Amino acid sequence: MLLRLPKGGPEHQAVEAGEIDAIIDYAGSNVILLPAARRALREAANRAPAAKRDPANQATIANSLLASLPHAEYQRLLARLEPVTLKFGEVLHEAGVPIRYVYFPNDCAISLLTAVEGHQALEVGLVGHEGMVGIPLALGIDVSFLRALVRGTGTAMRMESAALREEIPQSKPLQQALFRYQHALTGQIAQFAVCNQFHSGQARLARYLLMTADCARSSEFHLTHAFLAHMLGVRRAGITLAASALQKRGLIKYRRGEITLLDRKRLTAASCECYRIIKRIYEGA
Numbered sequence: 024m025l026l027r028l029p030k031g032g033p034e035h036q037a038v039e040a041g042e043i044d045a046i047i048d049y050a051g052s053n054v055i056l057l058p059a060a061r062r063a064l065r066e067a068a069n070r071a072p073a074a075k076r077d078p079a080n081q082a083t084i085a086n087s088l089l090a091s092l093p094h095a096e097y098q099r100l101l102a103r104l105e106p107v108t109l110k111f112g113e114v115l116h117e118a119g120v121p122i123r124y125v126y127f128p129n130d131c132a133i134s135l136l137t138a139v140e141g142h143q144a145l146e147v148g149l150v151g152h153e154g155m156v157g158i159p160l161a162l163g164i165d166v167s168f169l170r171a172l173v174r175g176t177g178t179a180m181r182m183e184s185a186a187l188r189e190e191i192p193q194s195k196p197l198q199q200a201l202f203r204y205q206h207a208l209t210g211q212i213a214q215f216a217v218c219n220q221f222h223s224g225q226a227r228l229a230r231y232l233l234m235t236a237d238c239a240r241s242s243e244f245h246l247t248h249a250f251l252a253h254m255l256g257v258r259r260a261g262i263t264l265a266a267s268a269l270q271k272r273g274l275i276k277y278r279r280g281e282i283t284l285l286d287r288k289r290l291t292a293a294s295c296e297c298y299r300i301i302k303r304i305y306e307g308a
Contacts, residue, residue, distance in 0.1 A: 092197060103182050103186040114171065118169055125181070132234075133156050133171050135148035148208060175235065218297040223295075227265075228269065246280060269290070274293060
């Protein structure tokens, strides 16, 4: 089937770019999974014991906030949720603009950025599978003072803002889950401020890579030096030095923006205490 695709055609290019997960052979009633999809399924299977399963269909609920809800509450929300793919660099909402959708990430990282006059925006928070983008809506506020930027392509469940506003008064478990997450996110934002002020570039980079891996649920992801410098509010040369030091110690592998965490235990030791503090904040929420 793949051999019959025209060389250089859009279908062939999409396969090579990894934008297609599977090919359906209607004649033979077969679904052919491509390598990236097979790898993703293997990784999901390895993560399954740590994730809650939907007893109705045994499908893994990838977002931890949704997974914390009782089955009946989740099923009601499911009718108003739609799966979406989020692309690197996509802006989910701008500061000062009404929030149209909320997003429950499955396997991607969303940066929360604040603008600084005369400078590039600085990352002050990070959202992954543990939470939701658009949390002001849980507090009855339609506008965020932060920009939400996708910094790792992945999947999420999306809901219209109006739908969430309707669901919150009907569901005490949903209210409680959102309030617990708001509490944890506030703690994370406070810890980011401490980290950016007091810790070394190498320790901050180690923390950032660990958190990105947690959000992406993968030890491999793409982040350029320029993007890292932008997110951490440091000069690109500082990122180059810090990444080189971590690579020389055998903690990461870094080439042309492709990052692989080689030794999480030692990388955690190289990170500042902020990584462990933030993990405890979420575990306690």
